[in-house]
Amino acid sequence: MKHLLSAKDLSHDEAVMVLDTAEAMAATQRHAVKKLPTLRGKTVVNLFFEDSTRTRLSFEAAAKRLSADVINFSAKGSSVSKGETLKDTAQTIMAMGADAVVVRHSACGAAHLLAHAGWIDVPVLNAGDGTHQHPTQALLDAMTLRRWYAPGGPASGSARAADGAPAPQGRDLEGARVIIVGDVLHSRVARSNVDLLTTLGARVTLVAPPTLLPVGMDDWPCEVSYDFDAAIAAVEPDAVMMLRVQRERMSAAGGGFFPSPEEYSRGYGLGAVRRTAMPEHAIVMHPGPMNRGLEITADAADDPRSRVVEQVGNGVSVRMAALYLLLADEGNQL
């Protein structure tokens, strides 16, 4: 694989390899000197057409810790609204000698287009394209879950990693049960996670009001429920992943997807009661930024089993792994 465009593109073994590599990268970050010489002389361009400080910083940190040079390009809104096309921008960046492009764009397929339109000829990493895919987010979620998931459940005696310790090499997520809750319709995180977690053997259940589920998802490899409480009881999840509710979609007037924030929160928010109903060992995940009080209460967000902060840290390791596997002379395995 020359690019990382979609979680769907990763085979089981490739996904495990990325996660194992991410653990190796994470191990280097516990050293006093975090920087590796691996990508010295390489230039990574962060091409961000859409605001995302967290993801851009994460990719920037990952590239710099591999000793790559980083060029950040930010453009608000679409390239067309600026009067310059995606093609023009890409070719400009290439003229600056990029060795890889990390692209974030509001348009679905923008990363695919960059990779396949013949405009540029370097690896493309999709850092989120519209409502389509965000593969490194799914990988960091899988890395987080893999660290905390004990095959067979806590009663099986299987080892669960200590806080922050790496997962065993080669482990997948066979048997893990994950509930993803919220705005699936507009969520690249949900799409990416359904693809990747099921590739790794997990059983995924999506929970959302029908208005926030896409038409045409009948053959997705997951279960669907409109009832969060029933799903918790039936699935007994190892992890519950909350999706961010985009506030612009909350209006009841003119196309709102649910009647009110209060009704959404009652039906699909994670608070103390639902947290208690979850199995004791289950972790709470959220891609951030969180809407505290809407899809998640402060109690649930700050629960000891909340892995939100760990997810952010794992993001750097996963992105280091992806850059290494796509760019390093000794990597090049994707």
Place this chain on the structure above:
Amino acid sequence: MTAHLLPGVRPYGEDATDVLISEGRLAAIGSDAAAQAPADAHRHDDLAGRVLLPGLVDIHTHLRQPGGESAETVYTGTRAAAVGGYTAVFAMANTTPAQDNAGVVEQVLRLGNQAGWVDVHPVGAVSEGLKGEHLSQMGAMAHSAARVRVFSDDGNCVSDPVLMRRALEYVKSFDGVIAQHSQDPRLTEGSQMHEGRVSAELGLAGWPAVAEESIIARDVLLAGHVGSRLHVCHLSTAGSVEIIRWAKARGINVTAEVTPHHLLLTDELARTYSPRYKVNPPLRTAADVEAVREALADGTIDVVGTDHAPHPRESKDCEWQAGAFGMTGLETALPIIIATMVEPGLMTWRDVARVLSETPARIGRLADQGRPLAVGEPANVTVVDPGVRQVVDPESQWTRSTNTPYVGMELPGQVLATFLHGRPTVLAGRPVERASQETEPKEQA
């Protein structure tokens, strides 16, 4: 006017015979045609054995002029039409300014006459400025030199049921027809592609089939209620086919059109993220393609309209969501019909003449187009070699724009010759310039 002798052509793909074109008419058909030919008649021996059809009539063409000349002009669009085998086109009203008054439709008519490639029949807008608020000057357009009979806000749907009712009623006074772009605007806000399995996966905002079907259902009921003629543009779903079938069975005066691309292409092409495949209505599923093919074969769908929608290159060389809706189609329509309908045995050449020439001419109330291949009829004809297979190369097409969805595909059939009122506009597959014609060099946008 030079007479033309077409030896051994096959009218409607049937038995070979000789055809004489003289004084703008089919002067003789049969073994005596050569004997009747004047001494200076031009013999076209290269056409022997090829299929002779009535000149094609496109009920749905976007020529873009006035206002969109970077994509197409009346000259370049009609030249492409002639190369595609057409002798008449209906030019859609969504120009800038819109064709919503007698002045603009007469301007388009004049440009068409000056170009001389095909007969151009301007379509009038249903509403002023295509805004869907007030009726346009329909009567003035109907009684202008352009004699407008087809009215459409195509590009937009006449979504207000009261305005649609009034339009259907009003055109009855001059035997007009409302050609509706069936798309509920609220159900398709922000929509990018067909809503279904592929859109769910790609995350592109879905365009539900019901957004088309609900408007068609409403409109056939309105047309039946007021007793007027309704034409459904670019029908694209299996559900829409069922509604048309039901309406016709009830005796409602409705006709329906399908595009060549909806007969061949599916929403799976969106996986390429190439806006080349972005079109309105969107490419649907394989089941929908099968349904519209069957409906065209059994007559439920009456005509094939190209919805030729040229766009400048920059409108398609971009990300999907920024790309313009639309595909070119005039030069590839007949090959697509051959590939999807004739070669699989779903249609005969007589059926092709019906859906690509006779019925569209009748819907648009044209007197001298879409006529039978018979002695005394106007010599608006096209000659096609169905045995040729060509790889589609946008750079070698005659439309100004390059947004064909068939690029790189090998398609059957080539139009070798087109005659407009007895005069060749295309010979050997290439347009024939006239000395008196206003010329315009081919430009690649």
